[in-house]
Amino acid sequence: FTASYALHRQPIQQIIPRYDNKHSRNRGIFHRLAQKDDDEEATNQFDWNVIGRQFGLFQDMAFPYYEESTRGRWLLAGLLALTLLNSGVSVLFSYLGKDFWNALSAKDIPVFYEVLQKYLGALIVGAPVITLYRYQRQRLAIHWREWMTARTFELYTSNRVYYNLDPSIIDNPDQRITEDVKSFTSYSLQLVITIITSLIDLVSFSLILWGIYPQLFVAIIAYATFGTVVTTFLGRPLVHLNFKQLQREADLRYSLVRLRDNAESIAFYGGEDLEGQAVEDRLERVTGNRRALIEVERNLEFFTTAYRYLIQIVPVAVVAPKYFAGDIGLGVISQSVGAFNHILSDLSIIINQFEQLSTFSAGIDRLASFYDAMRASNPERASTNSGLLKVGNRTALSVMLTHDDRNATVPFNYGDSSDFMSTFGTIALKAWNDVQYSGKSSTPTNRPVLQAVNLDLCTPDQKRMLIRNLTFELQEGQNLLIVGNSGAGKSSLLRAIAGLWTKGNGSIYSPPDDSVYFLPQRPYCTLGSLKDQLLYPSVDLNATNGSTFENKIVPKSHLLVESLEDTDLLDILEQVNLLEVARNAGDGDPVRGLYAVLDWSNRLSLGEQQRLAFGRVLVNRPTLVILDEATSALDVVSEARMYNLLQNLARRELSHQSGLSRPGLTYVSVGHRPSLIAFHDKKLRVGIGEGDSCEFSDIAKMPSEFPSSFPNPNL
Numbered sequence: 001f002t003a004s005y006a007l008h009r010q011p012i013q014q015i016i017p018r019y020d021n022k023h024s025r026n027r028g029i030f031h032r033l034a035q036k037d038d039d040e041e042a043t044n045q046f047d048w049n050v051i052g053r054q055f056g057l058f059q060d061m062a063f064p065y066y067e068e069s070t071r072g073r074w075l076l077a078g079l080l081a082l083t084l085l086n087s088g089v090s091v092l093f094s095y096l097g098k099d100f101w102n103a104l105s106a107k108d109i110p111v112f113y114e115v116l117q118k119y120l121g122a123l124i125v126g127a128p129v130i131t132l133y134r135y136q137r138q139r140l141a142i143h144w145r146e147w148m149t150a151r152t153f154e155l156y157t158s159n160r161v162y163y164n165l166d167p168s169i170i171d172n173p174d175q176r177i178t179e180d181v182k183s184f185t186s187y188s189l190q191l192v193i194t195i196i197t198s199l200i201d202l203v204s205f206s207l208i209l210w211g212i213y214p215q216l217f218v219a220i221i222a223y224a225t226f227g228t229v230v231t232t233f234l235g236r237p238l239v240h241l242n243f244k245q246l247q248r249e250a251d252l253r254y255s256l257v258r259l260r261d262n263a264e265s266i267a268f269y270g271g272e273d274l275e276g277q278a279v280e281d282r283l284e285r286v287t288g289n290r291r292a293l294i295e296v297e298r299n300l301e302f303f304t305t306a307y308r309y310l311i312q313i314v315p316v317a318v319v320a321p322k323y324f325a326g327d328i329g330l331g332v333i334s335q336s337v338g339a340f341n342h343i344l345s346d347l348s349i350i351i352n353q354f355e356q357l358s359t360f361s362a363g364i365d366r367l368a369s370f371y372d373a374m375r376a377s378n379p380e381r382a383s384t385n386s387g388l389l390k391v392g393n394r395t396a397l398s399v400m401l402t403h404d405d406r407n408a409t410v411p412f413n414y415g416d417s418s419d420f421m422s423t424f425g426t427i428a429l430k431a432w433n434d435v436q437y438s439g440k441s442s443t444p445t446n447r448p449v450l451q452a453v454n455l456d457l458c459t460p461d462q463k464r465m466l467i468r469n470l471t472f473e474l475q476e477g478q479n480l481l482i483v484g485n486s487g488a489g490k491s492s493l494l495r496a497i498a499g500l501w502t503k504g505n506g507s508i509y510s511p512p513d514d515s516v517y518f519l520p521q522r523p524y525c526t527l528g529s530l531k532d533q534l535l536y537p538s539v540d541l542n543a544t545n546g547s548t549f550e551n552k553i554v555p556k557s558h559l560l561v562e563s564l565e566d567t568d569l570l571d572i573l574e575q576v577n578l579l580e581v582a583r584n585a586g587d588g589d590p591v592r593g594l595y596a597v598l599d600w601s602n603r604l605s606l607g608e609q610q611r612l613a614f615g616r617v618l619v620n621r622p623t624l625v626i627l628d629e630a631t632s633a634l635d636v637v638s639e640a641r642m643y644n645l646l647q648n649l650a651r652r653e654l655s656h657q658s659g660l661s662r663p664g665l666t667y668v669s670v671g672h673r674p675s676l677i678a679f680h681d682k683k684l685r686v687g688i689g690e691g692d693s694c695e696f697s698d699i700a701k702m703p704s705e706f707p708s709s710f711p712n713p714n715l
């Protein structure tokens with residue numbers, strides 16, 4: 001096992017420059033292990049420090065499960081017990097075999113039948129032990145995989161790590177979460193058990209062999225050492241090749257997934273040939289690497305095959321003189337061959353498992369670099385070295401909430417613990433606390449909702465400053481339109497408000513996370529029913545049927561403010577002019593249509609998806625709605641109708657309020673269309689002058705521009 005790690009030196013050395021940049025302040029073991037698809041040849045230094053670090057890496061990934069999961073510990077204890085029993089059964093059969101062959105060669109009929117009976121008796125006990133041992137190993141592997149995949153996914157989604165991960169550093173995270181975790185758990189177990197069994201076997205069978213003939217014991221040590229050294233030398237390139245194989249297989253799969261996800265766009269462009277070419281290229285890279293792999297495997301097998309065949313002869317050849325001299329019987333020869341085989345396979349873990357070990361090692365690299373990158377992308381974890389261990393308590397944010405909990409402000413600040421960015425600071429994103437939010441005024445109209453203070457914003461790669469020194473305040477009921485040339489940084493400002501982009505300086509104050517709702521230009525359609533689309537990302541825990549979240553932990557920010565009946569949802573669909581869609585999906589019955597599970601992202605037109613997104617606002621009732629060209633696919637009448645819905649929602653909320661128990665609705669839009677001006681009071685123009693200045697101003701309106709009935713949906 002350790003020796004296999006020694007074979008890692010080449011990819012490790014290759015990747016150091018890649019992670020050794022100013023953004024990566026977390027330079028533990030992991031940073032040396034980011035993968036790189038590189039064709040350079042392996043170097044030949046043997047570095048014990050690397051082996052030590054690699055072992056630490058394995059521990060970091062393997063131990064948290066056994067530390068945190070009681071069931072895992074029990075399963076492991078059961079497995080260890082069965083492993084011991086299993087080894088005992090092997091030793092028992094070795095002695096029975098010896099007696100059997102001795103009785104046969106001596107033609108001792110009574111002893112022969114006696115041994116036969118004992119053999120059958122041992123089989124009745126031994127066979128279930130062997131079977132249960134294998135079963136237990138699988139059970140533990142499954143449970144471990146389940147735990148580790150869930151934990152990895154939790155790390156991947158917490159604090160939007162999935163959004164911040166740099167795809168040029170971490171390729172194919174999906175494969176790492178599924179395949180690499182699966183291989184890690186199942187093979188780790190196999191390896192640990194193999195090592196334990198080997199140690200037990202080694203001791204017990206060495207004693208047997210030493211008792212038979214000490215020279216045989218010496219011969220076996222020499223033979224195994226020779227085999228290990230040659231195999232390690234011949235198989236050295238396998239680690240790197242296996243590493244590349246995993247990566248290239250994942251790349252190939254991903255190119256096909258992209259084809260499926262973008263089927264319509266590609267079909268319109270007629271881009272099949274180009275896509276096919278890309279798939280072929282990736283396939284060629286897969287098969288090319290596979291060819292190199294099988295060549296190394298072939299060379300290795302030239303040796304290992306001969307090595308294995310010789311095992312049949314070597315012990316017999318060493319003991320034969322004693323047999324010919326009549327000092328030992330045939331049974332002893334058979335037992336010594338058995339013991340020799342056992343010991344040799346114990347000493348030859350590297351030879352026997354070389355291919356799997358090299359795949360395993362490559363998988364460890366991929367997983368380790370993944371965890372490292374996830375930690376670096378997560379402000380809460382960037383300064384910790386906790387591997388897979390739990391950080392924070394997820395259940396504290398789960399569904400066991402009181403009404404007060406739902407209304408409480410959740411302050412969060414992306415900037416405090418994250419200092420991996422050095423050239424620019426980090427924008428402080430702050431949720432209003434109760435005093436800030438309601439202290440400025442008792443009247444609803446000048447309570448602050450969104451505020452930027454001395455905000456500088458630059459792109460994540462820090463190559464371009466988009467907005468400089470922006471200060472503005474938006475009060476409740478004031479609606480802001482952000483305008484500017486294409487590429488000026490309008491959407492980027494929204495990303496900063498959402499906390500997706502944090503590079504820059506200054507502060508942004510906004511309502512708590514669960515009170516802000518974003519409408520992107522291309523709404524996301526989740527997998528599920530039309531109702532799921534409408535509720536997304538909220539969950540109606542009071543819904544009695546159709547809830548895909550039953551018995552699941554749900555963050556409190558995803559709870560519906562108030563439960564909605566199917567009729568309420570249909571009413572909302574009608575308001576956004578999508579009732580017909582529900583009716584069609586339900587073959588005339590709109591309620592049935594609500595529960596129809598279809599490929600909604602391909603079924604609905606972009607305009608319908610945008611209207612659906614407005615329906616989501618009506619369902620989720622946020623305080624602040626942020627729209628990024630959210631009506632770009634709508635005709636002006638539909639656009640007016642959608643904005644009218646928002647304004648009516650705000651008015652309804654405000655008119656409800658006595659003492660502001662619930663805030664009204666404020667919205668911020670990004671868009672190029674002049675028709676949007678009519679629905680906003682304030683304007684922020686970005687990208688003026690040098691390109692990073694901004695101007696915040698009122699939109700002058702004629703009173704007649706916004707009568708309460710405007711715009712007339714029947715226009």
Ligand SMILES: Nc1ncnc2c1ncn2[C@@H]1O[C@H](COP(=O)(O)OP(=O)(O)OP(=O)(O)O)[C@@H](O)[C@H]1O
Binds near residue numbers: 460461489491492
């Ligand atoms: N991940 C990224 N890393 C670096 N630069 C980026 C990234 N994403 C976008 N940019 C750049 O940031 C700039 C601002 O992009 P943004 O999407 O905010 O423009 P916009 O004003 O919304 O444009 P449009 O009106 O065309 O949508 C663009 O020059 C874009 O190329």
